[in-house]
Amino acid sequence: MSNLVIELKKLSSKNIVSPKGFTADGIHCGIKHKKKDLAMLVSEVPASVAGVFTTNAVHAAPIKVSKEVVYNSGKMQAIIVNSGNANACTGKQGIADAYEMQQLAAEKLGIEPYLVGVASTGVIGEIMNMAPVRTGVEKIQLGDTLENGINFAQAILTTDTVMKDTTYSTIIDGKEVIISGTAKGSGMIEPNMATMLGFITTDANIESDELQKALSEITDITFNSITVDGDTSTNDTVLVLANGLAGNEPLSPLHPDWVNFYNALKAVAEDLAKAIARDGEGATKLIEVEVDGAISDEEARKIAKTVVGSPLVKTAVFGCDANWGRIIAAVGYSGATVDPEKITIKIGNAMMVENGEPVPFSEEELIKILKGNEVKISVTLGQGEGHGFAWGCDLTYDYVQINASYRS
Missing domain, CATH: 3.10.20.340 (ArgJ beta chain, C-terminal domain)
Structure with missing residues (x-):
């Protein structure tokens, strides 16, 4: 491993769509009364994926779907997210609805369903109203502008008072690699993990197994080191997508610039974890x-x-x-x-x-x-x-x- 570590750069006015090849959007479809409540995040190509999920024995339906993609496929190209309804403790209907969300996103994008992750956040124990989701998926206008990224960040919020975004760049094989993250979380935060959703995108080239090892280690010292109220949610999810479009050689701990990537991913996760803790429901400090x-x-x-x-x-x-x-x-x-x-x-x-x-x-x-x-x-x-x-x-x-x- 090289002893030369390129200093990380924190990038302002950047968000989840800043790494090469990512698009997103978020809209109000009708799950909530007024605020945005449906979002999609898409990679131009199937991406390596890593995920960490709630340790609560009660898992929301979307957790089942996303785990299958992460652990069985090893690749993910899109994520569909809703707020306002957790789709948790909703029985067989909830599972069917989560799979339908996966299918709707896949059909819109013309990709296989096993490349689509699903995440939900909101009230537990209420059956999802799928009618607005069906029409909402068609209305989403994916793009790579700052506004598209903001729309995505807003659509995943529940009781949060602010969006939670952060972006860093580093150098790998002489090429700029960007890592961006967006999260939500304000209450029921006792991770291993918490009521939090976290989505991280990067254009780095890295295989899913190496990405999973890095994310699991980093989660222990970031997302798993925050607490707001001691409650552990049914829906906690952090997903990292790495599409390789930066063009670097495949990353592993043996790569001379591995420490650059690892530190950038850690910086993104730590920023998001702190932002969630700072925005605890009703918090002032x-x-x-x-x-x-x-x-x-x-x-x-x-x-x-x-x-x-x-x-x-x-x-x-x-x-x-x-x-x-x-x-x-x-x-x-x-x-x-x-x-x-x-x-x-x-x-x-x-x-x-x-x-x-x-x-x-x-x-x-x-x-x-x-x-x-x-x-x-x-x-x-x-x-x-x-x-x-x-x-x-x-x-x-x-x-x-x-x-x-x-x-x-």
Whole structure:
């Protein structure tokens, strides 16, 4: 592997259709009352595909369809997505509807159904109204403009307050390779994975098995390191399509520029994960927890996610209360190996606890830190070399209001 790593470039005014050979669109078809609710993403040629899906034992119907494409075909050329209805817990009719969505997209594009993935998000337990989907598929006007990409990003949203897009470029074999991502997710976010849909496109040339290995590794340290409310959805899906149109030699860990591709894919996934955490339902702040000195990276991430997922920590951050006792309590019940006499905790740059002993701090300084849009909590354990991050958000009055009236 080359020791030369080309610095990643984050590209503004780019989105899911920016890599070569991708088109998309999103429209309002009638599943929702007014907002866009049906979208398609298409590659010019069949693309290598990788996917990660919910760990919830209850799988929505679209998960079954997309898993078949990812694991049986190894290639995907199109994805059809709807919001407003999760098509989950809908029995045999839900399965039939998911397959019909696959068939409708395939017929529109003139491709085989086994090249089409399906994703849905919205209310659980309601049978899909397929009439607007049927007419909507015909109305979609695919294109590769910035507006087409925006339409796609808007059509996959539910309670999200903003679109979540990011794009990076890197150099592989002397050629520019672009990786773009779009996601949705705001509540019911407790990944392994979460109520989130994530779609990543790239023009890199890479086989599906290598892409799957990379995505699975990266998911553990990005999408699986966020939490909003501790609920795991029935519909979580992340799909990566790589169509090879950049013209590089096939990528693998033995390729001299593998690290460039891997870091670009990781950057896209991390940006999307943070954007989901920041946009948690009713949230006002992004919380980042960094844990160092755990006995393993896995335990570090476990502790970080426990802290950022604690309702008491989340409400303390919302209320700008420097209650470090809630943080150390979460560290203690995380199930990881800890020594209370070695724990050090910081909020921002302010030391709260050092080697298990409380440290005097300025309430005024901490209030300023906690009033920021992003709050960082650092935990050092002194147990080993393990290191990890997790991201989440504060817990607000609005979260209760949003979810108390979700179906209405």
